[in-house]
Amino acid sequence: MKLADYFDSIQRTAKTTLEGMAVTFSHLFREPITVQYPDRLDRPVSEMLPERYRGLLEVQMDICTGCKRCERACPIECIAIDLVKDPGGSKKQMMARFDIDMGKCMFCGLCVEACIAESTGAIRHTREFEGASTTLDGLVFRFIQTGDLVPLYKAPKDKSQIPVGDYGPHAREARERAMRDNPAVLEELRKAWAVTAGKAKKKKGGKKGPGGLAVPALTDQGKITRIAGAMTKVDKANVGALAKALEQLTAQTDCGACGYPTCIEYTTAMASGSDKDPSKCEPGGAEATADLGFALKVVGGTPLEDAAKGSPPVTT
Ligand code: SF4
Ligand code: SF4
Ligand code: SF4
Incomplete structure (x- = not known):
């Protein structure tokens, strides 16, 4: 190798290294943008997420018709709904179980789509996302507690009259119960x-x-x-x-x-x-x-x- 090529090679190496490090060095002089999660925030991270974020699922039981469309739509059987006869003697059916296994869920939203399109929108994704659990059992959300029975909601023809509540509280409650x-x-x-x-x-x-x-x-x-x-x-x-x-x-x-x-x-x-x-x-x-x-x-x-x-x- 000629001496000129040797120094040329050193020069190119130094130049490309400095170019590569330029972005890194530039951060030394910028304001830090680190978010110290989960504390030292003025509001929960879930409130900063986009409205259509697909987080943990929840079911608003008081507007659920028990139609099981969500259960049928789920391709991996995360949802389990049990209907039983009203023990009070009426011929009506009641829901005895509505479980969603969030440990299995792949957040595809098919259950939500089915419910919105053909029923009341009772099941929906929320912006809740913190579901860390030491066991998979802690991720089975039970929207009806063992032994309880929930009446089926009769949906009005005009969907705008369905009393859809806030998104989030049902998922938070179910998550707390599941973890506990x-x-x-x-x-x-x-x-x-x-x-x-x-x-x-x-x-x-x-x-x-x-x-x-x-x-x-x-x-x-x-x-x-x-x-x-x-x-x-x-x-x-x-x-x-x-x-x-x-x-x-x-x-x-x-x-x-x-x-x-x-x-x-x-x-x-x-x-x-x-x-x-x-x-x-x-x-x-x-x-x-x-x-x-x-x-x-x-x-x-x-x-x-x-x-x-x-x-x-x-x-x-
Ligand atoms: S109303 Fe919605 S959440 Fe309830 S069973 Fe039907 S599809 Fe599922
Ligand atoms: S989001 Fe997808 S995988 Fe999860 S329960 Fe709904 S249909 Fe099943
Ligand atoms: S996880 Fe257990 S039950 Fe499920 S397929 Fe594997 S071996 Fe069978």
Whole structure:
């Protein structure tokens, strides 16, 4: 290499480096625009987002007709709506469940479109987005609490008369409830099942202590009984509803490791009785096995305390 080429090469290297760093250096002399989230803001970030932002879903239950159009429109079965006969004796139907699994939702908006086009606009995206949770259970938004019944809204012909409320409060409320109640509920079920892990055997015939059946029974008997009650109320003839309930106890990744293409196909097989093995969900691991085994026993009519005894029912 000639000496002139050598210095030319050094010059070009220095020039391109300085050009590349020019943008970086320019920031040394600009006003900082860092937003210190989530505190030190004069208003919540959700209020700064565009109106049509597709954030967490919510349902305004007092204008929901229970038509299930949103449930049918969802391509990945995030929405579960259960209708029951009015126990008061009228021939009307009522809603017993309206769950949205925000952990699965891909925010496509198809459910919202279906509701706006053909019903009342009760389901909608909000500008709420903070849904961080340590478990997937904390992202299942329940717009009807277990045991409650909600009457169906009769929509007026003139859609402008539908009393559409503020966007956001229903999602915030559902998120708070989900974070507070759902993981704890499954934790209680796991504790009940954990009695099979050997501690009960060690204490057989002796006084029950921490880790034994006495733990869930004494700490939150009301909650665990409510959940077990909800499981047993699932119409066993309605395989689809039971399959959806069981699906919530799998890892819900549709990975196929259980031998079925999707989670719902695995739980449908369990719900219909053609597969009795609750241990096939690989990503769900021991927790999914324990939860599914426990749920299958409870749904099968085993009393709660008895369901928590014995070995996990791994049969094929
Ligand atoms: S009214 Fe809307 S939110 Fe309610 S069930 Fe029908 S489509 Fe779903
Ligand atoms: S936004 Fe899409 S994925 Fe989410 S619940 Fe609605 S239809 Fe299902
Ligand atoms: S292994 Fe678990 S997560 Fe994967 S498809 Fe089967 S049930 Fe779903």
